[in-house]
Amino acid sequence: MVSVRKKISVIGSGFTGTTTALMVAQKELGDVVLVDILDMEDPTKGKALDMAEAAPVQGFDAKITGTSDYADTKDSDLVIITAGIARKPGMTREDLVNTNAKIMNAVTKEIVKYSENTTIIVLTNPVDAMTYSVYKASGLPKERVIGQSGVLDTARFRAFVAEELNISVKDITGFVLGGHGDDMVPLIRYSYAGGIPLEKLISKDRLEEIVERTRTGGGEIVNLLGNGSAYYAPAASLTVMVEAILKDQRRILPSIAYLEGEYGYDGIYLGVPTVLGGSGIEEIIELDLTDEEIQQLDKSAESVKKVIDILK
Numbered sequence: 001m002v003s004v005r006k007k008i009s010v011i012g013s014g015f016t017g018t019t020t021a022l023m024v025a026q027k028e029l030g031d032v033v034l035v036d037i038l039d040m041e042d043p044t045k046g047k048a049l050d051m052a053e054a055a056p057v058q059g060f061d062a063k064i065t066g067t068s069d070y071a072d073t074k075d076s077d078l079v080i081i082t083a084g085i086a087r088k089p090g091m092t093r094e095d096l097v098n099t100n101a102k103i104m105n106a107v108t109k110e111i112v113k114y115s116e117n118t119t120i121i122v123l124t125n126p127v128d129a130m131t132y133s134v135y136k137a138s139g140l141p142k143e144r145v146i147g148q149s150g151v152l153d154t155a156r157f158r159a160f161v162a163e164e165l166n167i168s169v170k171d172i173t174g175f176v177l178g179g180h181g182d183d184m185v186p187l188i189r190y191s192y193a194g195g196i197p198l199e200k201l202i203s204k205d206r207l208e209e210i211v212e213r214t215r216t217g218g219g220e221i222v223n224l225l226g227n228g229s230a231y232y233a234p235a236a237s238l239t240v241m242v243e244a245i246l247k248d249q250r251r252i253l254p255s256i257a258y259l260e261g262e263y264g265y266d267g268i269y270l271g272v273p274t275v276l277g278g279s280g281i282e283e284i285i286e287l288d289l290t291d292e293e294i295q296q297l298d299k300s301a302e303s304v305k306k307v308i309d310i311l312k
């Protein structure tokens, strides 16, 4: 019998890859194939088997396999790329560019060899530029190559605001535009607690501090962990994007999208509000921005462009 379940391949069986594999399986979004390099094949098989053995306890039905053979990813509905190196304290995300760009080229060629019409979500850093690399190497349409940063950056902002107000995280909505770097642009004007603008509930100075903590949120975790970067919140962020696409939910979520004129930028990947559904990025939502917000977004886009230029 042919399986009607969705097939999700996760490339890279490190911290973010394995956590994502478990989360998407727990939500029964599809069967999962976890892929890593040959040297990692046995540990990857071991991690997949361990997750499969959690399924009866938690009551989820999803087949999880570990492999180093891309033939096992054949006909994936969706592929998540987490392969590559992560930063350590003292490093920037941009320090990873040369090593990870080579990895993006290699893994993308293998992915599209076996799944020529798939959708790819990229996590590997520096993620705006790595998404651009994957887009160029894959030959897939732009709406099917998407980067993850905004869901995570917004989640951090929402977590900090919820803590500040002592209010449920469920009632906080936020908005982060721009590249996944320290000059990303959290948009206070579009952020609410239970529908009430945050500016009415938190002082300007305190909001500025929360924005700054959001911008450096990745680094805060890197410094605390000492030997790697965040993985629980990144995996949760990927999972919500996977769900929106595979269930054709048409959710408004921030994604790293290829821009052709939107927000005044052309030929770069950048974090913007999007509608995510069955075709991938189904729409890019353009917001009216103030002069100050445009200036901040320009600065962030300029940083992303510099990294993309290294790849060209």
Ligand SMILES: NC(=O)c1ccc[n+]([C@@H]2O[C@H](COP(=O)([O-])OP(=O)(O)OC[C@H]3O[C@@H](n4cnc5c(N)ncnc54)[C@H](O)[C@@H]3O)[C@@H](O)[C@H]2O)c1
Pocket (backbone or CB within 6 Å): 011, 012, 013, 014, 015, 016, 017, 035, 036, 037, 040, 082, 083, 084, 085, 086, 087, 096, 100, 103, 106, 107, 122, 123, 124, 125, 126, 127, 148, 149, 152, 180, 228, 229, 230, 231, 234
């Ligand atoms: N965009 C974001 O919001 C975000 C969030 C968290 C992490 N990241 C990035 O994701 C990446 C992975 O982070 P991590 O914590 O999982 O790192 P990790 O070191 O735990 O795992 C990376 C895995 O990739 C594998 N790998 C390396 N080269 C490969 C190849 N050619 N093919 C297949 N697998 C390969 C490694 O063997 C390793 O298992 C890093 O670049 C990190 O900076 C991005």
Ligand SMILES: O=C(O)C[C@H](O)C(=O)O
Pocket (backbone or CB within 6 Å): 086, 087, 093, 125, 152, 180, 217, 218, 219, 221, 222, 229, 230, 234
């Ligand atoms: O900060 C990092 O290096 C990892 C990731 O981009 C994050 O924001 O947690």
